[in-house]
Amino acid sequence: xxxxxxxxxxxxxxxxxxxxxxxxxxxxxxxxxxxxxxxxxxxxxxxxxxxxxxxxxxxxxxxxxxxxxxxxxxxxxxxxxxxxxxxxxxxxxxxxxxxxxxxxxxxxxxxxxxxxxxxxxxxxxxxxxxxxxxxxxxxxxxxxxxxxxxxxxxxxxxxxxxxxxxxxxxxxxxxxxxxxxxxxxxxxxxxxxxxxxxxxxxxxxxxxxxxxxxxxxxxxxxxxxxxxxxxxxxxxxxxxxxxxxxxxxxxxxxxxxxxxxxxxxxxxxxxxxxxxxxxxxxxxxxxxxxxxxxxxxxxxxxxxxxxxxxxxxxxxxxxxxxxxxxxxxxxxxxxxxxxxxxxxxxxxxxxxxxxxxxxxxxxxxxxxxxxxxxxxxxxxxxxxxxxxxxxxxxxxxxxxxxxxxxxxxxxxxxxxxxxxxxxxxxxxxxxxxxxxxxxxxxxxxxxxxxxxxxxxxxxxxxxxxxxxxxxxxxxxxxx
Amino acid sequence: xxxxxxxxxxxxxxxxxxxxxxxxxxxxxxxxxxxxxxxxxxxxxxxxxxxxxxxxxxxxxxxxxxxxxxxxxxxxxxxxxxxxxxxxxxxxxxxxxxxxxxxxxxxxxxxxxxxxxxxxxxxxxxxxxxxxxxxxxxxxxxxxxxxxxxxxxxxxxxxxxxxxxxxxxxxxxxxxxxxxxxxxxxxxxxxxxxxxxxxxxxxxxxxxxxxxxxxxxxxxxxxxxxxxxxxxxxxxxxxxxxxxxxxxxxxxxxxxxxxxxxxxxxxxxxxxxxxxxxxxxxxxxxxxxxxxxxxxxxxxxxxxxxxxxxxxxxxxxxxxxxxxxxxxxxxxxxxxxxxxxxxxxxxxxxxxxxxxxxxxxxxxxxxxxxxxxxxxxxxxxxxxxxxxxxxxxxxxxxxxxxxxxxxxxxxxxxxxxxxxxxxxxxxxxxxxxxxxxxxxxxxxxxxxxxxxxxxxxxxxxxxxxxxxxxxxxxxxxxx
Numbered sequence: 001x002x003x004x005x006x007x008x009x010x011x012x013x014x015x016x017x018x019x020x021x022x023x024x025x026x027x028x029x030x031x032x033x034x035x036x037x038x039x040x041x042x043x044x045x046x047x048x049x050x051x052x053x054x055x056x057x058x059x060x061x062x063x064x065x066x067x068x069x070x071x072x073x074x075x076x077x078x079x080x081x082x083x084x085x086x087x088x089x090x091x092x093x094x095x096x097x098x099x100x101x102x103x104x105x106x107x108x109x110x111x112x113x114x115x116x117x118x119x120x121x122x123x124x125x126x127x128x129x130x131x132x133x134x135x136x137x138x139x140x141x142x143x144x145x146x147x148x149x150x151x152x153x154x155x156x157x158x159x160x161x162x163x164x165x166x167x168x169x170x171x172x173x174x175x176x177x178x179x180x181x182x183x184x185x186x187x188x189x190x191x192x193x194x195x196x197x198x199x200x201x202x203x204x205x206x207x208x209x210x211x212x213x214x215x216x217x218x219x220x221x222x223x224x225x226x227x228x229x230x231x232x233x234x235x236x237x238x239x240x241x242x243x244x245x246x247x248x249x250x251x252x253x254x255x256x257x258x259x260x261x262x263x264x265x266x267x268x269x270x271x272x273x274x275x276x277x278x279x280x281x282x283x284x285x286x287x288x289x290x291x292x293x294x295x296x297x298x299x300x301x302x303x304x305x306x307x308x309x310x311x312x313x314x315x316x317x318x319x320x321x322x323x324x325x326x327x328x329x330x331x332x333x334x335x336x337x338x339x340x341x342x343x344x345x346x347x348x349x350x351x352x353x354x355x356x357x358x359x360x361x362x363x364x365x366x367x368x369x370x371x372x373x374x375x376x377x378x379x380x381x382x383x384x385x386x387x388x389x390x391x392x393x394x395x396x397x398x399x400x401x402x403x404x405x406x407x408x409x410x411x412x413x414x415x416x417x418x419x420x421x422x423x424x425x426x427x428x429x430x431x432x433x434x435x436x437x438x439x440x441x442x443x444x445x446x447x448x449x450x451x452x453x454x455x456x457x458x459x460x461x462x463x464x465x466x467x468x469x470x471x472x473x474x475x476x477x478x479x
Numbered sequence: 480x481x482x483x484x485x486x487x488x489x490x491x492x493x494x495x496x497x498x499x500x501x502x503x504x505x506x507x508x509x510x511x512x513x514x515x516x517x518x519x520x521x522x523x524x525x526x527x528x529x530x531x532x533x534x535x536x537x538x539x540x541x542x543x544x545x546x547x548x549x550x551x552x553x554x555x556x557x558x559x560x561x562x563x564x565x566x567x568x569x570x571x572x573x574x575x576x577x578x579x580x581x582x583x584x585x586x587x588x589x590x591x592x593x594x595x596x597x598x599x600x601x602x603x604x605x606x607x608x609x610x611x612x613x614x615x616x617x618x619x620x621x622x623x624x625x626x627x628x629x630x631x632x633x634x635x636x637x638x639x640x641x642x643x644x645x646x647x648x649x650x651x652x653x654x655x656x657x658x659x660x661x662x663x664x665x666x667x668x669x670x671x672x673x674x675x676x677x678x679x680x681x682x683x684x685x686x687x688x689x690x691x692x693x694x695x696x697x698x699x700x701x702x703x704x705x706x707x708x709x710x711x712x713x714x715x716x717x718x719x720x721x722x723x724x725x726x727x728x729x730x731x732x733x734x735x736x737x738x739x740x741x742x743x744x745x746x747x748x749x750x751x752x753x754x755x756x757x758x759x760x761x762x763x764x765x766x767x768x769x770x771x772x773x774x775x776x777x778x779x780x781x782x783x784x785x786x787x788x789x790x791x792x793x794x795x796x797x798x799x800x801x802x803x804x805x806x807x808x809x810x811x812x813x814x815x816x817x818x819x820x821x822x823x824x825x826x827x828x829x830x831x832x833x834x835x836x837x838x839x840x841x842x843x844x845x846x847x848x849x850x851x852x853x854x855x856x857x858x859x860x861x862x863x864x865x866x867x868x869x870x871x872x873x874x875x876x877x878x879x880x881x882x883x884x885x886x887x888x889x890x891x892x893x894x895x896x897x898x899x900x901x902x903x904x905x906x907x908x909x910x911x912x913x914x915x916x917x918x919x920x921x922x923x924x925x926x927x928x929x930x931x932x933x934x935x936x937x938x939x940x941x942x943x944x945x946x947x948x949x950x951x952x953x954x955x956x957x958x
Binding site: 096097098099100121142143144145149150153154156157166170171172173174176177178179180181182183184185186187189190192193194198210211233236237239241277278279281282285286340342343344345346371373374375376409410411412413414415416417418422426430432433434435436437439440442443444455456 | 575576577578579580600621622623624628629632633635636645649650651652653655656657658659660661662663664665666668669671672673677689690712715716718720756757758760761764765819821822823824825850852853854855888889890891892893894895896897901905909911912913914915916918919921922923934935
């Protein structure tokens with residue numbers, strides 16, 4: 001690694017290779033860990049092109065990194081090399097309110113973009129839960145989505161155009177600025193969700209939508225998870241168009257009550273549902289229809305409000321769930337494994353129940369919650385990370401869950417991507433896609449320098465793929 | 480060409496090579512024409528796989544064809560070979576109303592699908608104007624969209640999954656059945672809009688949406704095109720969410736009045752706008768807001784209705800425009816050249832005016848109309864197709880229009896695809912994309928058998944690319 005050369009490209013202060021800094025860049029929000037050789041913080045497209053040319057000629061891996069908030073290991077530099085920290089490139093290049101698009105650099109933080117759009121009455125809606133830190137580049141790499149995807153869709157629906165630096169340093173300008181186009185392969189949409197393996201995103205043109213004038217949230221409690229599941233299925237089948245439809249199971253409820261003292265009723269399941277728009281009558285109609293459906297299935301409506309403060313209060317249990325799970329029990333860790341599969345709507349409740357059964361069978365604690373409106377089920381495995389037996393149980397639980405998901409026509413990941421953690425299950429489920437992906441990857445990155453050994457090239461066992469971050473006992477390593 | 484072998488694969492009655500039938504299959508709705516060697520009508524995926532294996536081993540081109548309603552030459556078999564007529568594969572495999580998706584074979588006609596969905600209160604909305612004949616497979620190949628794309632998006636937003644036969648006969652199952660996924664490259668969305676050059680679509684899983692309960696149409700007349708343009712820009716900028724926003728210029732108005740006796744006021748421009756949804760108050764709000772904007776810009780509201788019959792009547796001028804243009808003047812032809820560019824919203828009126836200026840300059844008649852809500856401007860060149868000077872004028876007009884479109888940040892095609900007619904302008908505008916496309920094409924179809932010589936591989940001059948369909952004087956041919 002010619003660190004001096006990298007310093008000459010981006011400036012010495014933007015190249016880091018001290019061990020403590022490399023350590024930080026060796027992890028993201030997944031369970032994985034691997035050390036890069038050097039961290040480079042480019043400030044321009046030209047610098048990135050020069051870095052790519054150098055890396056390609058020397059066969060050095062490049063892993064582009066946003067906030068490192070990915071939960072499947074996207075930003076973990078499995079083969080060392082260069083981590084390209086994109087956060088200096090955080091300029092909002094232009095906002096065109098009349099043409100309803102904006103252009104941004106990849107390091108722009110999602111919430112910062114939405115704050116800048118607000119004065120224009122516009123929003124960029126596919127934001128994931130991590131929008132406070134997640135960067136647009138990372139979201140595109142991951143095809144991110146969040147609680148409002150039921151109405152507003154995922155990142156793939158908002159990327160109109162991309163500038164991408166290819167593995168050999170070539171810069172390509174892809175896509176358009178217009179709402180529709182039928183003008184050649186949608187390569188920019190192929191880049192969305194390619195997890196940094198096909199090119200380095202250096203600029204994005206994003207579709208914007210009007211901010212809703214009103215938003216109404218309602219909450220329903222259920223004594224039986226199955227009733228909540230029936231309600232979700234009926235809400236979808238009724239033609240309702242919620243802007244959010246979230247489920248929390250009993251374990252999730254207990255977690256926020258125990259660790260955050262939320263005081264939620266300890267029922268079997270809670271559904272949060274929301275409608276938004278410009279006209280109150282239409283929102284009232286949606287909310288009332290959804291409430292009636294919940295009541296029909298023995299749900300109890302405990303709260304309904306248009307007020308931002310009240311909505312925030314009612315939803316805080318769900319909003320803070322991830323933090324609550326992380327503190328579920330002293331010495332426990334909240335691990336992202338089999339944590340974001342998507343299943344057909346009609347399978348949501350069955351899937352939640354199945355997760356509980358599997359967790360019991362393999363002696364781990366698992367919770368089920370998620371964006372039911374998009375078919376996304378979230379789970380976390382809660383356990384003492386230093387108990388090796390629990391990891392064995394977790395491994396088996398993960399396998400059993402993915403077998404179930406595949407059987408009912410679901411997908412390995414609805415939101416968090418494949419990278420390392422989900423690769424074994426995904427490879428089993430999607431051999432056809434893998435074959436085509438391998439052909440495309442070879443065509444665009446023949447030297448395999450861009451985020452190598454992820455997705456179809458990832459190790460077959462996530463558990464031994466890298467050292468596991470949570471284990472204090474370091475006996476178990478990647479070897 | 481081993482016709483006997485093809486007959487043994489699909490049955491003798493499904494293989495056609497009589498000259499009159501080949502002639503029919505040599506054209507689509509574009510100006511182009513080229514003869515295939517044989518037409519094959521497969522009835523199953525296995526038959527298609529066998530045909531592909533044979534064609535790939537013998538380096539015979541395959542052009543998959545739906546209704547042949549494409550306007551840029553997608554289905555014209557430029558290098559002869561096999562035309563694969565997909566219309567026998569017209570089964571709606573399943574409709575899953577509760578999970579909001581359906582699975583169809585590629586030969587299903589768009590309107591037939593929507594008729595089948597209606598009893599479930601569902602729709603597949605990206606339908607183009609040709610939905611009466613267009614097949615789902617063709618629409619996917621073209622990334623089709625139509626008058627409601629402003630609210631409902633294009634085909635690319637509805638394809639959840641695809642089964643595709645690759646050039647070598649391999650069958651791959653891509654995408655998912657769930658609303659969101661972050662599970663590997665979005666290869667199925669790369670196939671959308673690839674114009675038959677990457678694979679043969681043999682099954683599609685499509686996202687469905689609820690049918691609106693109410694739809695309201697309103698019509699505004701303008702004495703000045705610029706006022707109509709300002710209204711369109713303000714409607715978009717206001718956060719209005721029309722389900723349709725259409726413009727007709729003076730030539731288009733004259734055409735429907737002259738040829739169809741429509742009796743529309745002969746103003747400079749008409750805007751049709753529509754809102755739909757479940758709640759009347761919300762639709763009223765949208766319609767009133769749009770009407771106020773039109774009035775502010777000197778527009779006169781001449782009609783407003785929720786009634787299907789009345790809406791059909793008011794809109795019939797726009798609906799029948801294409802037919803009217805085809806009969807504009809005795810001996811004239813209505814040619815699809817530079818006919819569907821997309822430009823930023825704020826450039827719609829300027830673009831329409833520019834089209835008139837360019838038409839005048841080059842001695843042809845051009846009209847401007849389109850789906851302003853999506854930034855799509857439609858034009859047609861009306862002329863005597865046997866007057867060679869007019870073709871010279873048309874060629875220059877097309878070039879001038881695309882130079883303008885590129886300059887204002889538009890794209891060569893918003894809806895009708897590139898194929899042959901748009902390829903010269905598109906190649907000039909999108910050299911970066913072409914380079915990446917070439918790499919992907921080589922990776923997936925190394926022998927270049929799938930719809931060869933289209934898009935990046937199309938001839939540099941559309942005028943000499945093939946014989947021109949409308950010319951009675953056959954002196955001008957592809958040579």
